[in-house]
């Protein structure tokens with residue numbers, strides 16, 4: 001399937017492509033002959049969703065007419081997903097095991113990056129910590145022509161595989177491992193990180209959503225890794241704002257973009273003690289709204305050196 005998000009984030013388009021035309025969209029014969037599959041480039045528009053607050057919004061999908069609903073559920077379960085925002089495309093497939101594919105916070109982050117590049121165009125060196133699919137690294141390289149080198153890091157080796165599959169740019173250098181250890185003693189003009197941001201008592205900071213260790217380091221000490229005039233762009237959730245901003249950051253900062261979104265990580269929602277902690281101590285609101293019980297606000301924040 002193909003997911004295209006409009007530049008202003010107000011529209012999500014869903015397209016079927018390749019084999020899905022024959023297996024889901026009813027195009028299984030051409031001129032009376034059986035067709036098993038179609039070339040990858042063949043595509044068909046299916047529907048669009050207004051004002052998405054999630055990339056896979058099961059609630060909105062469930063409100064559609066039954067055929068469209070079931071078509072979308074089949075498309076969303078496809079292991080092959082093409083994601084497009086502002087002319088930048090990444091592909092996810094079954095070889096990208098447990099990789100965080102582009103989500104609503106990814107596109108809000110990209111919108112924040114575009115905003116930064118409007119006023120500051122002379123970044124030469126950059127690093128992305130926690131690249132996941134590679135979308136934001138690819139977006140940065142595509143939109144920032146002055147960049148000479150970008151270090152792309154993730155602790156999950158399959159995320160680095162995904163980033164390498166998607167970023168075919170000679171300026172990109174890839175590293176698998178802990179981003180904080182890797183950037184020690186290095187300086188960059190631009191640091192980007194859409195980090196894990198859900199606090200958890202005794203958290204282990206090595207996965208897409210749990211813990212605030214990476215974020216806390218970057219906000220308070222990562223400034224050592226920033227050249228004069230450099231920018232650090234990150235995503236801070238209302239769930240961890242009070243923790244990571246409790247001590248005043250050394251650098252001035254500005255909120256570039258924000259959005260209220262449901263918290264839709266099953267592993268958290270199914271963990272009673274973690275969920276209770278978030279509700280009791282981290283301000284997670286429990287209020288059934290637009291199909292979801294738990295909501296948070298995410299803020300794309302730029303720190304300026």
Ligand SMILES: C[S@@+](CC[C@H](N)C(=O)[O-])C[C@H]1O[C@@H](n2cnc3c(N)ncnc32)[C@H](O)[C@@H]1O
Nearest residue numbers: 100106130131132154155178179194206207208
């Ligand atoms: C919320 S996901 C963001 C993925 C992607 N940048 C995006 O915006 O779609 C966070 C990513 O950080 C990675 N990660 C978590 N801890 C890390 C660490 N200590 N060093 C490097 N990467 C880390 C995870 O594997 C995951 O891919």
